Amino acid sequence: MSRKNSPLNEEDATMDMSPMIDMVFLLLVFFLVNANMISVKIDKNVKTPAGSNSKPQLLVEGRIVVNIRSDGSIYNEDGSQRLDTEGLKSYITERKAFFENKRERPRLHLRGDKSAVFRYSQKVMAAAGAQGIDEVMFAVVMPK
Amino acid sequence: MGNRRKKAQESIGEMDISSLIDVSFLLLFYFLVSSSLIETENDLKMNIPSSAPPKPSETVIEPFYISIKANGDVYRDSQLLDSYIGGTEVPLLQAGLQFYSATAKATGDKPTVQIEVSMKAENQSFMNVLNALAGEQISQISVLGVQ
Numbered sequence: 001m002s003r004k005n006s007p008l009n010e011e012d013a014t015m016d017m018s019p020m021i022d023m024v025f026l027l028l029v030f031f032l033v034n035a036n037m038i039s040v041k042i043d044k045n046v047k048t049p050a051g052s053n054s055k056p057q058l059l060v061e062g063r064i065v066v067n068i069r070s071d072g073s074i075y076n077e078d079g080s081q082r083l084d085t086e087g088l089k090s091y092i093t094e095r096k097a098f099f100e101n102k103r104e105r106p107r108l109h110l111r112g113d114k115s116a117v118f119r120y121s122q123k124v125m126a127a128a129g130a131q132g133i134d135e136v137m138f139a140v141v142m143p144k
Numbered sequence: 145m146g147n148r149r150k151k152a153q154e155s156i157g158e159m160d161i162s163s164l165i166d167v168s169f170l171l172l173f174y175f176l177v178s179s180s181l182i183e184t185e186n187d188l189k190m191n192i193p194s195s196a197p198p199k200p201s202e203t204v205i206e207p208f209y210i211s212i213k214a215n216g217d218v219y220r221d222s223q224l225l226d227s228y229i230g231g232t233e234v235p236l237l238q239a240g241l242q243f244y245s246a247t248a249k250a251t252g253d254k255p256t257v258q259i260e261v262s263m264k265a266e267n268q269s270f271m272n273v274l275n276a277l278a279g280e281q282i283s284q285i286s287v288l289g290v291q
Contacts, residue, residue, distance in 0.1 A: 017161065024168045031175030042185075049268040050232045051275035054186030068267075111185075112267045118212075119263040121270070122289040125192060138188040140271055143232045 042111075043067040043079025049114035051140035062104035063137065064095040064128070070113040072120040088127050096131055107135040188274050191284050207256040208244050210237065214262040216269030228269045238276045245280040257285045 046067050065077040066088070074083045076091055083091055092108075099106040108128040112121050125136060211219045216228025218237050225236040241257075248255040257277060261270055277285060 017165070021161070021165060021168070024165070024172055028168055028172045028175065031172065031179055034175075034179055048185055049271040051186070051188050051271050051278070052232070053275050053278040054188050057185060057187050059187075114266065114268040114271070116267050117263065118261045118265045118267065118270050118289060121267060122261070122263065122287075125287070129192070134191050134193050136190050136192050138190065138271060138274060139185045140188050140275070141183055141185055 043069075043075055043077075045069050045075075045079060046111050046113045047115075048111055048139045048141050050143035051138075052143055054140045054142065057137075062099040062106045063109040064092055064099070064106055064133070065109045065111065066091075066124050066128075068110070068112040068116045068120045068124065070115045072116055074120060074124060085123075085127075088124065089130075092128055092131055092133070096133065105135075106133055107137060108133050109137045109139065111139040188271065188278050189283055190274060190277075192287055193284075205248050205251055205253040205256065207258050208241065209258050209260070210273055211260040212262060212265045212269055212273060214264035216265050218269070218273060226272075228266075228272070230268070232268070232272055232275070234272045234276050237273065238279060241276055241280045241282070245282065254284065255280075255282050257282055258288065259285060260288045260290055263289050263291055 046069055066083075067075040067077075067079055069075065074088055075081065076083060081087075096106045108125065110121060110124060128136070209221050213219065217224060218226045218228070218234055220237070220240055225240065226234040245255050259270075259273060274285075277283070
């Protein structure tokens with residue numbers, strides 16, 4: 001009897017883990033890709049101000065992202081390139097043409113640091129306004 | 145002898161995948177937690193025409209003038225409404241806008257808001273005013289920067 005039982009017991013003990021590993025890898029790759037997608041679009045040096053009446057960023061089309069850091073320096077979408085007055089103008093022109101080619105309406109997405117002064121926001125809004133972009137999305141977070 | 149050989153062959157044929165599962169679970173939880181830690185940003189949508197503000201003759205209702213001083217204090221015309229001490233609330237401005245918005249609705253006019261902001265005002269104080277405007281569904285504004 002004991003000999004007959006032993007192969008059955010062995011089968012019970014070993015669990016087939018391949019579907020679990022499949023699932024884990026699937027989830028792992030999902031979160032890995034997701035995390036990368038978010039970090040590309042945000043300049044981490046900008047601490048955005050708080051606003052309780054803000055709405056979730058549902059519309060993603062045509063956003064010309066401009067970052068303003070706390071010292072007033074202006075950066076492009078991912079914060080990799082600092083923009084001076086001329087650079088800002090050509091950056092907006094280029095992004096505007098890019099979105100218009102895709103038939104998307106360009107709009108300014110302004111990520112201003114909460115402690116930066118208004119002068120720099122005004123500068124960016126004026127540069128966008130000069131090229132006919134009136135719609136401004138101010139990036140804010142929900143207050144804690 | 146026969147039994148021993150069989151055991152040795154089995155241990156070579158089966159790979160131990162428990163460490164692989166350990167590592168992949170660790171990575172999974174790391175990315176799961178880190179992705180939820182990133183603070184999601186919201187929008188405050190405003191239409192700021194670069195052209196001149198509408199002439200007073202076009203509207204019956206008086207425009208609502210807001211001015212933000214260099215220290216972030218919020219004034220209506222020349223009357224102080226809310227002092228800025230780093231907070232995010234402007235209750236008196238909110239109340240004033242609520243009344244103004246209701247009046248505009250009653251007379252059938254579009255609420256006209258003009259904001260005069262000091263170039264030295266902090267972004268947060270400007271955003272507090274925009275937040276109050278968004279609370280009253282006012283998205284058409286004109287902004288003027290002053291020294």
